[in-house]
Amino acid sequence: MKVFTSKTEKRIIGFLSAAGFLFIWKFVSIHIGTDIILPAPETVFLRLLSIMIDSGFWLAVGATVLRTAYGLIISFVLGFAAGIGCGSSSKIDALLSPIISITRTVPVMSIILLAMIWFSTDIVPVFVCVLMIFPILTANVKQGVKGVDRKLVELGVSYRLSRTEVFREITVPSVMPFILGGLRSAIGVGWKVVIAAEVLSQPVRAVGTGLQFSQMNLETAEVMAWTVVAVILSWLSEFLLDLLIKRRKWEPADA
Amino acid sequence: MKVFTSKTEKRIIGFLSAAGFLFIWKFVSIHIGTDIILPAPETVFLRLLSIMIDSGFWLAVGATVLRTAYGLIISFVLGFAAGIGCGSSSKIDALLSPIISITRTVPVMSIILLAMIWFSTDIVPVFVCVLMIFPILTANVKQGVKGVDRKLVELGVSYRLSRTEVFREITVPSVMPFILGGLRSAIGVGWKVVIAAEVLSQPVRAVGTGLQFSQMNLETAEVMAWTVVAVILSWLSEFLLDLLIKRRKWEPADA
Amino acid sequence: MPENNRKASDAETFGIKLDNISFAYPDTAKDPVFRAFSMKMPAAKVSVILGPSGCGKTTLLNLVSGLLEPGSGYIDAAGRSENDKGRISVLFQEPRLLPWRSVRRNIEIVLNKHLGAVNSRKTAEHYLTLVGLGSFMDYYPAQLSGGMRQRAAIARAFAYPADTILMDEPFQALDLGLKINLTELFTKLWVEDRRTSVFVTHDINEAILLGDEIFVLSPGKPAEILEHITNNDPHSGRTLESETSIEIEKRLYRLLG
Amino acid sequence: MPENNRKASDAETFGIKLDNISFAYPDTAKDPVFRAFSMKMPAAKVSVILGPSGCGKTTLLNLVSGLLEPGSGYIDAAGRSENDKGRISVLFQEPRLLPWRSVRRNIEIVLNKHLGAVNSRKTAEHYLTLVGLGSFMDYYPAQLSGGMRQRAAIARAFAYPADTILMDEPFQALDLGLKINLTELFTKLWVEDRRTSVFVTHDINEAILLGDEIFVLSPGKPAEILEHITNNDPHSGRTLESETSIEIEKRLYRLLG
Amino acid sequence: GSQEAAAPAEVNITIAALKGPSGFAAAEMMKDKFQPGYNVNAEYILLGSPLDAVTKMTSGEIDAAFLPVNTAAKLYTKGIGYKLAAVSGVGSLYMLSSDSSVTDWPELKGKTIYLTGKGATPDYLLRYLLIENGLDPEKDVTLNFTSTPPQIVQLLAAGKADTAFIPQPFALMAETNTKAGIVLDPQQELMKIRGTQKPFPFTVFVLSERLIEARPEAAAEIVSALEASINWVVSNPDEASAAIEEIGIMTAVAAKPAIPVSGIQFISAADSRADVEDFLSMLLELDPVSVGGKLPDEGFYFEN
C-alpha cells in the first residue's frame, strides 16, 4: 500500500538529494583538480550567468525550444495516430510496422547524413527527434489500445456509440495513461536527441551549437553551463507536462 | 472491435509495405543520381555482402551486440528497481527523481567526455545507452505500478500476503505490460544510442566505428550497408523479445 | 440510426428468434454452451430466463445482442445487426460504468445521439432519481457502493430508447426494499411502451412478478430449455399470492430448489 | 504469522468491537458514513448485517478488516492489525480474482504460507469441488460466468484458515439451488469450528437461516443500528417454517420490505 | 542561379568556410563580404563539419569550400564537379607526449596513441609514418580514436592519455594545459621520407566547375582574394582573431595563438600540384578508398 508523504516532506527529500548531487560534483571536481575536465559547480554557475547576458544565448535557447517542441508535437500526433491504428486494426499494424520499425532502428548517424541533404540544418534536429520519439510513442499507444477493457468496448458497441464516441469516451481515456507515460519519458529523450543532432548539424542558433563551440574552445565550464541550460529546459517541460497530467479529472479510475 | 486478420494476410501486407519502401528508395536514389548521397538498394546490398566477408565485420557486430545487451540489461534492472520504488513509495520517488531526471536530461555530448575518462572506449557506449534507456524504463514501470488495481492489492493485504507475495503475484503481473511495452521501444532506442555513442567514442571493434569510417571516406554505400546491419540487428532483437512476450500465459487478462 | 423511438403500435413487429444455433467459446471449444438450440421470445412481452449458474444465460444474451456470433444457426432480433434500424438496450451482469465519467455523464453518453445534449441530461437525471441516486449524480463509480453502481447501470438501460431490452440479473446486489421498488418501476415503465424484454434472474419471485414467458435452462453443457411457462396475468397488480403465481412458484421450486 | 489454525476452544476469546467510531470518505467528507457508531459482534457467532444499498455495510466490513481506518474511535477484531496473531478472511462484494492466475492458483496463493504447497493444492481443490467448480479449476477468471467467479471467491474465503470471516453478499448472483447448497455448506463448515463471522446480505431468508445476531442498518448517513435481533435456535436444522423464523421474518419485512 | 555565361546575367554563389582553424583563411573575405564582381553575388556561410560541406557540394548548394585534400580529390573522381583552386593550409599535426623520453618515431613502440577520426587524414598519415619507421600500426602501438581533438586534450589533462597525435591549435592548448608537450613533427618526418620541400597540403580551397565555366574571371578574383585574406590573417593576428570571433569561427582568445601555428598558407593550384599529387599517391598506396581509387587527372587543378 502507498505510504502517504506530505508535500513539504517530499520537497525536503528532493532538496536533499539534489544537494547530495551537487556535493558529489564539487567533490569530484576538486578531486580531478583541473577546470578543463570538470569545473566546480560555482564556476559553472558564474559562467552560466555570463553567457545568459549575451542576447545570442536567448535566441539559441529559443531556437532549440522551438525545435524540440516541433519534434515532440509531430511525434505525438504521428505516434498517436499510428498507435491507435496499429492497436485497433491488425491490417494497419501489418502495413505500418515495417516502416515504423525501420524508422525505429535506422541509426541516427546514417539518417543525419540524408537529413542534412534534404533539410536545412535548422530542421535536421527536428527530423531526427521525430525519428527517435515517434516510434516510442507509437509503441506506447499501441500497448494502451490493446489494453482497453474489452467489456467497456462491448458496452459502447451494444449501445451503438459511433466509432468516434467509443474512441473519445472509451479508447482515449484508457490509453491516456500510456500516452502520458510515454510522452513523459519521450520529452527527456527529445531534448537529448535534439541537442545531440544540433551538435552534429550545427545550426546557426542552437544550444547544441553552443555546446559544440565551447567544447571546440576547450571551455569546459561553458560546456557545463550549456548543459545546465539543457537540464533546466527539460525540467521545465516535464513540469509543464505534469501540470497537464494533473489537470485531468476522472482520477478515481477503478471500479 | 478488433478486425481479425489471418497470419498470411498480415505477411502479405507487411511484405508489400516493405517492397513499397524499397521501391521508393530505388526511385529516390535514381532521382538523386549520385552514389555519395543515396546509392541504389542493390548497390548497398552488394556492398553489404562484400563487408560481411571480412572477419573484422563479425567481430564488430559481436562487440556491438554485447554492448547493447549489457546496456539494455543494466537499464532494465535499474529501471525496474527504480520504477517499482518510485511507484510504490513517494519517499523513494522524491529521493530518486532529481537524480533520474538529471540522467534523463543531461545531453549525451556533455556526458560522453566524463564517460571516456571513467571507462575504456569499449564501455562508453554501454554507459551512454544506460543513461538514455534507464529513465524511459523507470518512467514506464512507475506508471505501471501506479496503475495496479487497488482492489487486488487490498485483497493481498487482507489475506496477509507477504510483501514479496503481493509483489510477485499482483504487482509484477500488472506492471508487466508496461515494462514490456517500455522494453519493446527501449530496444530500438538502445541500438540507436549504442551505435551513435560508438561513432563518437570509436571503439576498435564496433558497428558505429564502421559507420563512421565509411562516412569519413564518403563511402555512402558502405554507410548504408552498416545501417542495414544495424536495422537487421534490432529487428532480430525485437523478434526475440516478442517471442518472450508471447510465452507469457495469463493472457485472458480481464474480469 | 433511427431517430424515432418506437412505441407500442409498431413494437408488435419485433421479436427474438434463435434458430437451431450452436455456440462454443474458442478456448473451451470441447464442450459447447449451445448445440442445435432454438428459442422464440415473443415481441412486446417480458421473457424471463432462469437457470443454474454457468448454464449459459449471459452467453445467450450476448448472442441476442450480437456481441457474440453463433457458430451455426440464425438469430433474429430487432437492432441486432449494426445496420438494421432497431436498437437494443443491454444491462450487463456487471455495472460496466466508465470509471472516468460521473454517473450522470455515464448515462448521457448513451443518450446524446438520440435525444441531444439537453434532453439527455434531463432524461439521465430523471432516471437516476427514479433509481434513488438523485443525490449521487456527480459521483464517480468508484465512489459508489456496489448496489449503487448496479442501480446506475439500471438507470442507463431503462433510459436508453431501445426496441429491445436485455437485462442480466439487474436487481442482484440490491436490498429487498429496492428490489421491490425497482420491480414496480420496471412494470410501470414497461406497460407504457411494451418493449420486447429479456430478463435473466435467479429470483423466482421476480420471475413470477415480471415474466410473461418463463424459460428455465438446464445445467451442464450444452444447455437446453428445461421448461417453458407462460403467465397471462396482466402485469400491473400481479401478486405472489394469486394462485397462478403460487402454482408457478411450486413448479419453479421443483426445478431449481 | 501463526501456524495454528484456531479451533472453537480458544475462539471464545475473540469478538469484534466497534467503539464510538466515526468515518467519512475523504472526497465525500461532508456526509460521514458513520458518526459515534458503536457495535459489538460476539465471538463464535454469525452476525448478519442487513441494510439498504449504500448505507455503509461494505464500509463497515472494510473498517473491521482494517482496510479502512476510522477517523476517530476504536475497533477491535482478531487479526485486524498486521502484527496481531489472528487472521481475517474477507469475501469482497466483487470476486476480486487475479486475472492472470487459474482459479486453483488464485486459492493456493492465499493458502501457501499457512499450509505449504502440497496441502494448499489439496485444500484449494477440495473447496472448489464443494462450490461446484471441480471441473473448472484450471479456467481463468475471464472464462467463467459471473456466478462461477463468485463461487471461486467463496471457496477462497472458506478455505483460508482465519479466526474471523467477513462476507459481503457472498451468495449474490447465484441461483436458488446454489444459494441453498452454499447456505447449508456454510452452516456445515461453521459448526465444525465456530469462527466469528460477519455476513452482509440482502436476503432475509439467508439472514434467518444463518444469523445468530441480526443487525439492520438505517439508510441515509450517518448509518445507525435500526434493529438488533438475536436468534438462539441451533444452526443445524433451522428452517424458515419455525415460528422464531416466521416471527423474525415479519419484523425484518416491516423494516426493509 | 543560371548556368548561362551571358555577360549581363547575374550569378549568385555561396562560399562556405568551416568552423575551426581551417576557417581562418577566409576571415578577411568573410569579414568584408568580398564580392568578385563580373555580376557575381557572393554569399558567405559557415559550416560545422566537412560532411556538411560535402553534402552541400553534392547538392550544388555551394560553389566554394574548404576541404581536406583527399576529400576534394575523392569528390572530383566521383564526378561531383569541384576543382582545387588553391591550398589554404598545410599540415600542422603534432605528436604530443607526457613522456619526454620519446624523441624519435621508433620510440613510440608500445605506446597508446590518441587521435581523431578513424579513416581521416591524421589516421592515414600516422600509419604511414609508423610503417616507414618500422612499426606495425596494429601490433606495436595501440591507436585510440575519439571524435574531436578537444576531447583528447581533456584526456591528456585527465592523465587518461599520455601520447596523442593532434592538429594545431589543440597541440598548443595541450602544451599549455597539460603535462604533455610536442615531441615529434610529422611534417618534417614526411618531408624527410618523401624528399619534398614543403609540408604536405592539408586543407584545400575548391571552386565549382559551374562557377568556373560561367565566370572564369570571377573565379580568379576569388582565388586572389583568398590569397590576400590569408596573408592579412597571418600578418595581423590581432585584427584577424577579432574578425574570427565576430564571424563565429572561434573565440579570439583561442584563435590568436592558433593563427601562427595552424599552418595557414596560400599555395596556388599550379605551385601545389606536385606536392598534392605526392601526398595523394601516398594515401593511395595506404588505402585506395581514401582518395577514391585513383589520382585525379590534371582537370582537378584550376590553374588560371
Ligand SMILES: Nc1ncnc2c1ncn2[C@@H]1O[C@H](COP(=O)(O)OP(=O)(O)OP(=O)(O)O)[C@@H](O)[C@H]1O
Ligand atoms: N471510495 C469511496 N469514496 C467516496 N464515497 C464512497 C466510497 N465508497 C463508498 N462511498 C459512499 O459510502 C456510502 C456507503 O457505501 P458502502 O459501499 O458501504 O454501501 P453498502 O452498504 O455496501 O451498499 P451496497 O449494499 O450497495 O453494497 C455510499 O453512500 C457511498 O456513496
Ligand SMILES: Nc1ncnc2c1ncn2[C@@H]1O[C@H](COP(=O)(O)OP(=O)(O)OP(=O)(O)O)[C@@H](O)[C@H]1O
Ligand atoms: N470468455 C469465456 N471463455 C470461455 N468460456 C466461457 C467464457 N465465458 C463463459 N464461459 C463458459 O460458458 C458457460 C456459460 O457461461 P455464462 O456466463 O453464460 O453462464 P451464466 O448462465 O451467465 O452463469 P451465471 O448465472 O453465473 O452468470 C460457463 O460454463 C463458462 O465457463
Ligand SMILES: [Mg+2]
Ligand atoms: Mg451470467
Ligand SMILES: [Mg+2]
Ligand atoms: Mg457493499
